[in-house]
Amino acid sequence: MADGPERSEDPTASNAIERSMQIHVTHLSTACILLEIGSFRILTDPVFDIGRQRYRLGPAAYATRFIGPALAPVSLPPLDLVLLTHAHHLDNLDVLGEQFVKTAPRVLTGTRDTERAGDGAQRLNVWDSTTITTQEGIEIKITATPALHGPRWLPESWHVIGFVLEWKGQENGGIYISGDTVWFGGIRKIANRFRIGTAILHLGAVNFWPPWPSFLLRCTFNGREAARCARRLEAKTVIPVHYERSVWTHFKESTESYNNEFADAGVGSRVRWLRQGERSELVV
Numbered sequence: 001m002a003d004g005p006e007r008s009e010d011p012t013a014s015n016a017i018e019r020s021m022q023i024h025v026t027h028l029s030t031a032c033i034l035l036e037i038g039s040f041r042i043l044t045d046p047v048f049d050i051g052r053q054r055y056r057l058g059p060a061a062y063a064t065r066f067i068g069p070a071l072a073p074v075s076l077p078p079l080d081l082v083l084l085t086h087a088h089h090l091d092n093l094d095v096l097g098e099q100f101v102k103t104a105p106r107v108l109t110g111t112r113d114t115e116r117a118g119d120g121a122q123r124l125n126v127w128d129s130t131t132i133t134t135q136e137g138i139e140i141k142i143t144a145t146p147a148l149h150g151p152r153w154l155p156e157s158w159h160v161i162g163f164v165l166e167w168k169g170q171e172n173g174g175i176y177i178s179g180d181t182v183w184f185g186g187i188r189k190i191a192n193r194f195r196i197g198t199a200i201l202h203l204g205a206v207n208f209w210p211p212w213p214s215f216l217l218r219c220t221f222n223g224r225e226a227a228r229c230a231r232r233l234e235a236k237t238v239i240p241v242h243y244e245r246s247v248w249t250h251f252k253e254s255t256e257s258y259n260n261e262f263a264d265a266g267v268g269s270r271v272r273w274l275r276q277g278e279r280s281e282l283v284v
Contacts, residue, residue: 023284024281029070031047040081040134041079047097048069049065055091058156083177086113087116087117109124110124111123111124139168145179147181162181162190163177180242187229201226203220214252226261227265
């Protein structure tokens with residue numbers, strides 16, 4: 001005698017699992033992205049000032065910003081976490097961005113970032129990691145990675161971190177957020193330690209000529225270095241951010257030049273240029 005009909009799967013649970021595997025990314029401006037891992041929402045390097053702004057970024061180093069982000073804070077969904085690669089430059093954390101960070105439920109940043117990151121920020125040394133459990137039960141391991149934001153002789157160049165995000169079920173590997181960095185030996189260490197599926201790279205070939213010669217003071221990946229990084233990491237997907245010459249005066253390299261370098265390195269087919277403000281699905 002039959003025991004009765006077989007129990008069907010709970011569609012609510014099934015839908016929750018399916019949603020938990022959906023990843024979306026939205027580029028707001030500069031290095032500010034909204035990363036949605038299921039219902040868990042992360043914002044990076046908030047920049048929300050509007051209109052034309054001029055900032056001092058260092059000794060005799062100034063940059064003008066022409067336009068604000070594609071989305072304002074009021075347009076964002078509730079956030080769970082802010083990842084802050086560094087707080088001492090206003091193109092990665094501006095005035096309104098700082099106000100926003102201090103209202104965030106949780107902030108991860110480097111050990112050099114003090115008052116601008118907020119008293120409640122969790123500060124990570126390079127290679128430190130922390131694990132966060134999402135509402136769906138996904139355990140996201142976040143590791144701070146090294147970055148070199150300028151010449152080695154400048155102490156401030158070392159006051160930046162990147163991040164790697166890992167969780168079970170990633171098909172291609174973790175998500176790497178480079179932070180503002182040039183190519184240096186730390187990139188090889190990241191490649192040796194992690195399997196990277198998606199590389200979100202801060203480009204810009206940032207320099208402040210005049211007065212600083214670019215060979216003396218360049219602060220972020222140029223196209224050749226970004227392509228080298230993508231190739232060394234063997235990332236399946238490369239997402240450029242922090243590159244818009246139409247937004248910033250200190251971003252020096254064109255999209256065409258980047259694409260040529262990516263193509264020459266054999267990684268051009270992996271590159272995804274996101275339309276600002278547009279939510280895009282990401283396969284990890």
